[in-house]
Amino acid sequence: MKKLxxxxxxxAAAYxxxxxxxxxxxxxxxxxxxIGKFVFNRPLPGTIPIVSQFYMVIATFLPLAMVERANxxxxxxxxxxxxxxxxxxxxAMLASALGTIIFALLTWRALIEAGxxxxxxxxxxxxxxxxxTWPTYYIVPIGTALLTLVLFYKLACYFTGHSDGPETGDDLATKGAA
Structure with a gap:
């Protein structure tokens, strides 16, 4: 269980x-x-779709699992x-169970939409x-799938009483300072 x-x-940290x-x-x-727009009168082409549909989606959905691990x-x-x-x-166990179900369904539905x-x-x-922009639609199920796994792991830790349960934000800060 600790290995998992x-x-x-x-x-989650890599994401x-x-x-x-x-x-x-x-x-x-x-x-x-x-700078390109106001200094050279040449804005970069595609900035708005790249920022809104690539960078923002990645920054929103990939870190979800890390945030959940840190409560x-x-x-x-x-x-x-x-x-x-x-x-x-x-x-807390009920929230993990409901979160697991909801994010598993969201992952499944987002994967269909990405396809x-x-x-x-x-x-x-x-x-x-x-x-x-179609590649960015796969970021959502990638991020929510990992979040689903983290929630399921937390739920398993609650049921088994496993000591390697979910870490709190304080635990992560302490490890980082050590």
């Missing part, structure tokens, strides 16, 4: 790095476009923190330049 957790952590690289490339691309998704704990530990654990976009060769047109 380590593999999921490594893949997060790819998401961070996409953000850096997006900033460079936009800067180059602005970094938004949660409202005003009432739950007053419940007994056993009830809190049950709610459809591939079949028709989806593209975007900007300033006379054609930018193929």
């Amino acid at each position: 957790g380590d593999i999921l952590a490594a893949v 997060a790095v790819i998401g961070a690289v996409a953000i850096a490339l997006m900033m460079l691309h936009i800067t180059a476009d602005v 970094g998704h938004i949660s409202v704990e005003i009432i739950v923190t007053h419940f007994p530990k056993r009830v809190q654990d049950f709610i 459809r976009k591939y079949d028709v060769g989806t593209f975007s047109y900007e300033n006379g330049h054609k930018v193929l």
Whole structure:
């Protein structure tokens, strides 16, 4: 079970790095476009579809699993923190179970949609330049599939009582500082 957790952590970290690289490339691309537009009167062709349909999709969907491993998704704990530990654990287990089901369905549906976009060769047109956008539709199921696996792993840890359970953000920060 620990080996599986380590593999999921490594893949999630790699996806997060790819998401961070996409953000850096997006900033460079936009800067180059602005300089090209206002200094040389020549904007980079296809900037809007590349930024909105490549960089942003990568930066949004690939890091999802890493955020889940760090328990970094938004949660409202005003009432739950007053419940007994056993009830809190049950709610966390239920959230993992529901998340696993919902994101598995989302992955499946996104994969079907990506296949459809591939079949028709989806593209975007900007300033006379054609930018193929169908490949970005595969980023969504790739990111949500890993998130589904992380949620399922968390659920398995709850059921088995495995000590290598999901790490909290504090645990990750402590490991990074050590």
